[in-house]
Amino acid sequence: MVILNKLLAQIFIPKFFSTMSLESSKRVAAYKAVDEWVKPNTAIGIGSGSTVIYAVERLKQRVVNENIKVFCVPTSFQARQLIISNGLILSDLEAHPELDCAIDGADEADANLTLIKGGGGCLLQEKVVASCAQSLIIVADYTKDSTKLGQQYRKGxxxxxxxxxxxxxxxxxxxxxxxxxxxxxxxxxxxxxxxxxxxxxxxxxxxxxxxxxxxxxxxxxxxxxxxxxxxLFVNMVRKAYFGLADGNVTERC
Ligand SMILES: O=C(CO)[C@H](O)[C@H](O)COP(=O)(O)O
Known part of the structure; x- marks a missing residue:
């Protein structure tokens, strides 16, 4: 029994901590990007995926704490729901065809910040919204930061x-x-x-x-x-933030 417990701990405890550090690396990247790029009284694009959830979390904190107005244009059904459930202002490209920035995730970025996106299936609206933004800002964890496409993301x-x-x-x-x-x-x-x-x-x-x-x-x-x-998102990114497991953030432009 003791041996079994030790064995289970050896398997599950490292996995638990690596999942936690991956999540916290997403959070630090997203928080930094929102703090540096979202300005009051602007319209912004809200991307899709698990890292964007932290960006919206931070955006909500800023909107409440600073009492600012930010119009949010979603890139997917998921993003729309995130905006609504966080009490943010939902907009669209009819009302706001020009966006100050779009904050989105990525499946992988190479040395030139060419991206693979669409792992979550939302690439079309993501690209349209990004094309309407003055700055496309990418938020991701360290596993997305590559030299060449395909180095870490193997799904194509x-x-x-x-x-x-x-x-x-x-x-x-x-x-x-x-x-x-x-x-x-x-x-x-x-x-x-x-x-x-x-x-x-x-x-x-x-x-x-x-x-x-x-x-x-x-x-x-x-x-x-x-x-x-x-x-494939080529020559679209203004800046990318990759969160690290130790709480730091690598920034690339
Ligand atoms: O392109 C996307 C969805 O189509 C996402 O931005 C991409 O899959 C990254 O998602 P995550 O933040 O969950 O790693």
Whole structure:
């Protein structure tokens, strides 16, 4: 019994602390970004994912403590719910087509701050909102900070497609660039994952030896009929904050 307890402790205690430090690294990055970039009486984009939850937490604290007004434009159903449940002002691109900044997460960033986004399936609205922002600010934990894409994030580059085109798009991407393309399946429902926009998602596992010109790859992918948007964000980021396990934050621009 004692041996079993020790064994269980050896397995679960390190896992518990690494999960805690990952969460706290997300929080420090998000808090710093919100403190440095959100100005009173502006409209901002609210990204999607688990790190953005901490950004919204900090935003709410600032709105209450400083009694400021910030109009929040969501990038997904999740972001919309976050804004509403935190009592923030919900807006949209009709009312606010120009945003001061957008604060969003990322699945991976390379040395040039080219991003893979869309791990949570929200890339289309994220890219539209980011394109309307003067500054796209990325908040992430240290596991997203890479030199090359694919170094740490192994699920591939998400690509949103019109449902009827998913097979031809898959074949064209594999033919043009190599690697393999998979239709993303739902976890809690039988069948494919359907985006907030009613589309399907492909995940392209690109050849890792490729020294890629991601701007060109992104342009070529977007030219394929049926592709709605890609999860490659090239030359869009103003600044990225990567939280570290020790509570510090690495900043890159
Ligand atoms: O692109 C995204 C959702 O489509 C997210 O920003 C990305 O997946 C990062 O999420 P997290 O903060 O949970 O790591």
């Amino acid at each position: 580059i998400p690509i949103e497609v019109v449902p009827m085109a998913y097979v031809p798009v898959k074949r064209k991407i594999e033919g043009l660039f190599g690697g393999s393309v998979n239709l993303r399946m739902s976890v809690a429902k039988a069948g494919p994952c359907v985006t907030d926009n009613g589309n399907f998602l492909l995940d392209w596992q690109f050849p890792t030896d490729a020294d890629s010109d991601w701007a060109a790859v992104n342009r070529d992918i977007l030219m394929i009929p049926g592709v709605v948007e890609s999860g």
